[in-house]
Amino acid sequence: MRTAGRAITPFILLYGAYVTLFGVLSPGGGFPGGIIMASGVILILVTHGSDEIKALVENIEWLDTFGALAFLVVGLTGLFIGGAYFTNIWPRSPAMLVILDVVVALKVFAGTVALFVYFFKLEVIPSSTE
Amino acid sequence: MKGKHRSKNILTLGLLCLIAVLIISGLRLEHQDKRDSPLHRYYVETYEDAGSINLVETILLNYRAYDTFGEVMVLYIAIAGILILGEDKKKGDVT
Amino acid sequence: MNIAILVILVGLYGLTNNDNAIKLMMSLSVMGTGVILLFVTVGYIPGGEAPLMTGPVSTVDPLPHSVMITFIVINLATTALGLAMILQLFKGYGSVNISEYFGGEEEL
Structure with missing residues (x-):
């Protein structure tokens, strides 16, 4: 199980990145790509659970905050350049969609991994039974 | 009962x-029959302005990016609420 | 379409006839699945393909699909928040039975 997790995880991450980056040309996009990447990290968390990976993943909430703020910043850029919120800065070019895709994928990835880290760390002992 | x-x-x-x-x-x-709906025709005819051939992505991130921003904020607030809920482990006496 | 309504109603039945809080969250999730099915069915146009404009093809309505992507993520957030609240309640009360949260009476 550990060997399989170690072998599969890079490919899952690569596939998530592919789904994210090629979301403008094929089925996919930021949300599925982020979830796929998060599933890879969760797989290696479940199979290994070593302290290094936990320490690496523990402070992933800042990436969550970064994703939300970056989405806001892209929208405000459209507001200042194009005159309306989320205006397409480069007309007829998918650059803005790719940027927003990557931001959304990072956000969903960080959020899901933070959720799972939180649920893993819990110790549930009802206080009334003590 | x-x-x-x-x-x-x-x-x-x-x-x-x-x-x-x-x-x-x-x-x-x-x-x-939704084929003649003006909204559907609008999306199908003007998708080239966004530069993508994936109509779902185009709607999600270009026409309705404000909705997507609200959704991202919902996810962020939910995760922040969950992390806040787990904070006060010391005073777990609810009643 | 009717199958989607049936799935929603199965979720509603589970929502009304359960005392277990975790089962309530599962019922809510089932209801969300039914809503997704209903919206995607409403957006179907006969003879339509997936909304990828690789040429002059007739596609299905792309708007319900994008709305449903939003809904999936919000469903995930709702379920996660509810489960975290149930965990904290379980820490306090030692039970996931919702009738015990109101003083242990049988009357709803």
Whole structure:
């Protein structure tokens, strides 16, 4: 199980990145790509659970905050350049969609991994039974 | 015990009425032809302005990016709420 | 379409006839699945393909699909928040039975 997790995880991450980056040309996009990447990290968390990976993943909430703020910043850029919120800065070019895709994928990835880290760390002992 | 049975009977009756209403309205929705809807035509004709051939992505991130921003904020606030809920482990005495 | 309504009603039945809080969250999730099915069915146009404009093809309505992507993520957030709240309640009360949260009475 550990060997399989170690072998599969890079490919899952690569596939998530592919789904994210090629979301403008094929089925996919930021949300599925982020979830796929998060599933890879969760797989290696479940199979290994070593302290290094936990320490690496523990402070992933800042990436969550970064994703939300970056989405806001892209929208405000459209507001200042194009005159309306989320205006397409480069007309007829998918650059803005790719940027927003990557931001959304990072956000969903960080959020899901933070959720799972939180649920893993819990110790549930009802206080009334003590 | 008796009051619980009565409330469950009322709930079941309400469920049956809801089934009837939903199925009737659903059958009416099924017979509409949405090919001539102006919204659908607008999306299909102007998708080139965004530069992507994936219409779902185009709607999600270009036409309705403000909705997507709200959704991202919902996810962020939910995760922040979960992390805040796990904070006060020391004073876990709820009652 | 009717199957989607049936799935929603199965979720509603589970929502009304359960005392277990975790089962309530599962019922809510089932209801969300039914809503997704209903919206995607409403957006179907006969003869339509997936909304990828690789040429002059007739596609299905792309708007319900994008709305449903939003809904999936919000469903995930709702379920996660509810489960975290149930965990904290379980820490306090030692039970996931919702009738015990109101003083242990049988009457709803």
